[in-house]
Amino acid sequence: MNLILLNKKEFDSNGIATLVGRRAQHICEVIKPAIGDRLKAGIIDGDIGEAEVIAIEPSDKANEQASVTLRIDSSTLSNSSPLAIDISLVIALPRPKVARRIIGLCTECGVKDIHFINSYRVEKSFWQSPLLSDDKVHQQVLLSLEQSKDTQLPRIHFHKRFKPFVEDQLPQIAKGKQALVAHPYNAKINIDSRADELADLKTQPRIIAVGPEGGFIPYEIELLQQAGFDTLGLGPRIYRVETVIPLLLGKLA
Amino acid sequence: MNLILLNKKEFDSNGIATLVGRRAQHICEVIKPAIGDRLKAGIIDGDIGEAEVIAIEPSDKANEQASVTLRIDSSTLSNSSPLAIDISLVIALPRPKVARRIIGLCTECGVKDIHFINSYRVEKSFWQSPLLSDDKVHQQVLLSLEQSKDTQLPRIHFHKRFKPFVEDQLPQIAKGKQALVAHPYNAKINIDSRADELADLKTQPRIIAVGPEGGFIPYEIELLQQAGFDTLGLGPRIYRVETVIPLLLGKLA
Numbered sequence: 001m002n003l004i005l006l007n008k009k010e011f012d013s014n015g016i017a018t019l020v021g022r023r024a025q026h027i028c029e030v031i032k033p034a035i036g037d038r039l040k041a042g043i044i045d046g047d048i049g050e051a052e053v054i055a056i057e058p059s060d061k062a063n064e065q066a067s068v069t070l071r072i073d074s075s076t077l078s079n080s081s082p083l084a085i086d087i088s089l090v091i092a093l094p095r096p097k098v099a100r101r102i103i104g105l106c107t108e109c110g111v112k113d114i115h116f117i118n119s120y121r122v123e124k125s126f127w128q129s130p131l132l133s134d135d136k137v138h139q140q141v142l143l144s145l146e147q148s149k150d151t152q153l154p155r156i157h158f159h160k161r162f163k164p165f166v167e168d169q170l171p172q173i174a175k176g177k178q179a180l181v182a183h184p185y186n187a188k189i190n191i192d193s194r195a196d197e198l199a200d201l202k203t204q205p206r207i208i209a210v211g212p213e214g215g216f217i218p219y220e221i222e223l224l225q226q227a228g229f230d231t232l233g234l235g236p237r238i239y240r241v242e243t244v245i246p247l248l249l250g251k252l253a
Numbered sequence: 254m255n256l257i258l259l260n261k262k263e264f265d266s267n268g269i270a271t272l273v274g275r276r277a278q279h280i281c282e283v284i285k286p287a288i289g290d291r292l293k294a295g296i297i298d299g300d301i302g303e304a305e306v307i308a309i310e311p312s313d314k315a316n317e318q319a320s321v322t323l324r325i326d327s328s329t330l331s332n333s334s335p336l337a338i339d340i341s342l343v344i345a346l347p348r349p350k351v352a353r354r355i356i357g358l359c360t361e362c363g364v365k366d367i368h369f370i371n372s373y374r375v376e377k378s379f380w381q382s383p384l385l386s387d388d389k390v391h392q393q394v395l396l397s398l399e400q401s402k403d404t405q406l407p408r409i410h411f412h413k414r415f416k417p418f419v420e421d422q423l424p425q426i427a428k429g430k431q432a433l434v435a436h437p438y439n440a441k442i443n444i445d446s447r448a449d450e451l452a453d454l455k456t457q458p459r460i461i462a463v464g465p466e467g468g469f470i471p472y473e474i475e476l477l478q479q480a481g482f483d484t485l486g487l488g489p490r491i492y493r494v495e496t497v498i499p500l501l502l503g504k505l506a
């Protein structure tokens with residue numbers, strides 16, 4: 001936890017918030033501040049500044065849950081979240097554990113729009129997983145924002161039907177963006193191109209689609225192309241989705 | 254499994270190998286070839302070519318383990334592994350599950366030299382984990398080579414003592430390479446620099462050191478600098494090690 005993230009609803013009109021649960025426990029056990037210490041804190045979807053520790057109650061026999069009371073110093077608040085990455089992602093839903101890791105790493109890297117979509121090779125059961133409930137996704141997002149010292153929530157969308165999404169919504173979402181789909185065959189652009197060729201890709205916002213294990217099927221690639229996506233080759237290696245996404249963000253951000 | 258990896262010892266003088274276990278099961282249940290089909294196969298630390306399926310025994314009631322017999326077609330073999338990445342990594346040992354994932358993703362990306370090292374903030378218990386036994390590491394490496402269609406084993410080293418490694422071995426390992434250590438403070442080079450500035454980093458082999466959660470301590474940074482490492486800033490975000498490594502490989506490979 002490199003930043004303590006607070007919800008605006010958590011503090012009163014004097015800027016005082018009492019935390020229990022995971023954050024309080026982390027503060028007590030890892031940060032171990034003294035009363036009066038100032039910790040780096042941020043407001044979800046808001047500013048970043050300092051919070052003074054005004055009370056600490058570690059968990060002990062008498063006290064099941066640790067609690068920590070902080071006072072946000074509003075004079076220190078400023079809009080200082082790290083810049084977002086100007087890349088939106090469209091990702092064929094991987095198995096839920098992997099999806100959760102991908103939500104985490106994308107959030108850490110500053111991706112603000114992630115669309116998980118269906119595809120012929122996505123297992124139907126993945127859509128039912130409790131790991132992808134709104135609540136679990138939100139928990140993962142908070143952990144990753146705390147990690148990367150960011151307060152700005154990403155928007156994570158789940159689209160259970162491929163064709164209506166790609167035909168009816170995606171052209172609008174991709175409007176004004178360079179749209180690319182990672183695809184090993186007959187790619188129009190290759191990721192191993194010289195840096196100056198890739199530099200052309202960095203002058204505008206991008207939206208990048210990544211297929212499932214085994215890839216998008218030709219029909220899906222066709223529909224994506226009709227929605228304005230160019231194919232992007234990744235070289236001779238075949239990567240797992242959780243490897244290729246940070247690799248692409250490194251190459252293209 | 255995008256490539257069936259075979260050990261040279263597995264086949265006889267006619268190029269015939271009978272597989273049981275994980276690979277045979279995968280071939281039977283996922284690839285489902287017919288007799289006579291040709292599969293993409295590679296020899297560990299050797300060439301890539303085609304193998305003809307000459308017998309299949311799926312597992313059933315009578316037959317506990319699936320087995321598949323292949324004949325390597327030596328006329329198809331060629332030295333066609335994807336190119337290695339010219340980046341060596343020095344990584345403060347993370348918790349073993351994460352280390353295993355990192356070994357996987359580095360292997361997938363074509364990194365061929367990985368040095369796990371100790372550091373003040375590495376938990377001692379990590380070094381004892383059975384997940385990091387030679388055998389477990391080798392299994393992970395094979396899975397990742399199969400994934401990325403590569404036959405060339407990476408060299409994975411574990412150095413349990415920081416100072417002797419950094420002082421006595423690292424200068425030799427880093428010789429002739431641009432040596433960088435990821436470090437958030439007072440970095441000499443910044444990863445968010447313009448592409449043409451980073452391009453200078455790509456003209457020679459590189460060796461990149463990545464610290465533990467919480468970072469290398471100042472004394473460790475000093476020793477690394479004495480061993481010839483320049484500090485590399487990653488911008489305002491703080492990444493987990495499993496995120497930052499593929500991100501760096503994307504930026505710098």
